[in-house]
């Protein structure tokens with residue numbers, strides 16, 4: 001099995017890292033009870049996640065399927081289901097964060113959000129790992145350097 005990062009689609013890995021960084025900033029804002037910043041950063045995370053997922057679903061996954069690179073634990077259906085779950089979860093976190101305004105028990109609700117976010121981070125890292133160990137290296141194997149350069153050009157940050 002390939003190690004994470006042992007492929008040349010490293011620009012997609014950078015997305016994962018950036019998403020984690022924005023999410024971390026959101027959690028720091030929550031910790032500081034800065035609701036405006038926490039919500040703003042979560043919205044930024046949501047937008048970036050949306051762009052990232054659209055790139056994977058519109059550009060990477062169709063090619064992955066076309067080249068018959070799907071495998072157990074790395075099927076189109078599985079990636080799509082995880083994307084849907086991540087989106088749904090992010091919507092829920094945004095709703096809960098927005099509800100902090102005027103909350104009678106701010107500390108209690110922030111703690112409850114952190115609990116949910118721990119689950120979310122687990123889901124996110126599990127998904128990212130699946131892509132980094134299956135999707136990206138397999139896509140790397142069935143594409144040429146020229147094709148990968150095209151994939152990079154289609155990638156919007």
Ligand SMILES: [Fe+2]
Pocket residue numbers: 053056079083127131
């Ligand atoms: Fe993904």
Ligand SMILES: [Fe+2]
Pocket residue numbers: 016052056128131
């Ligand atoms: Fe991804």
